[in-house]
Amino acid sequence: MKDHFKDLLEYNLHFNQLLIQNFLENNSVWSEKGKNLLNHILNAHQIWNARILNQDTFGVWQINADEKLLEINQSNFENSIKILNERNLDEIITYKTSKGQEFNNSIQGILFHLINHSTYHRGQVATQMKEAGLEPIATDYIFFKRNH
Template sequence: MKEKLIDLFEYTYYFNTEMIKIISENLEKVDEKTISLINHTLNAQQIWNSRILGEKSFEVWQINPFESMEEINTQNFKTSVQIVEASDLDQRIEYQNSRGTKFENSIFEMLFHAINHSTYHRGQINSLLKENGIDPILTDYIFYKR
């Protein structure tokens, strides 16, 4: 199970990197929503990692300097993999969402959500890229594995 989860984080890291790259190559064409969504995608993974580790997290919709995107993505990946390798994935963690509501989920559920959440927003970003005349990236997991 841990190997499969790490594989999914490798997939997430790879396509987040590709999204950052295509956005940076087309900064003059992309809109604010695209910038907001790539930031949100990276912020959310950092937030879920931080909830598991009990650390300070980013804000959900904070805008980071574009030059730091690759570094944030890399750190998110490394932290997520470290969590997978060092944790009992069935362990339940109490946390608060951005509105202060308390929840409890397993580490596996939290990590899988972070992966799924990234996939969802990369799809939105691809739609925005296309609307702005930029060829979207094929980000389906099966294409990654081929």
């Protein structure tokens, strides 16, 4: 199971990186909503890692410096790999949401959620790119597997 999550995290890293590179090259035509969603994808990943690792979290909708986006994406990946390597996927994590509500979920459930969450929002970013006159990036998992 850990190998499967490693593969999904590599998929997530790869397509987030392509989106960030597109944003950096075309940020003058990206919509504010697209930029917000891109930052939100990275922020949410950081937040879930931080909840597991008991670290400080980003704001859910904070806007990060453009020049930090690739670094944040890489750091998110590395922290998730650290979790995979050092923690039991069945371990239950107790955390508080941004609204202060307390919940318990397994690390496995959290990792699946953060991958699914990123995929969902990358689809929204594709719509924003198309509306801005850009060619959306095909970010389906199968496209990643065909090339890796």
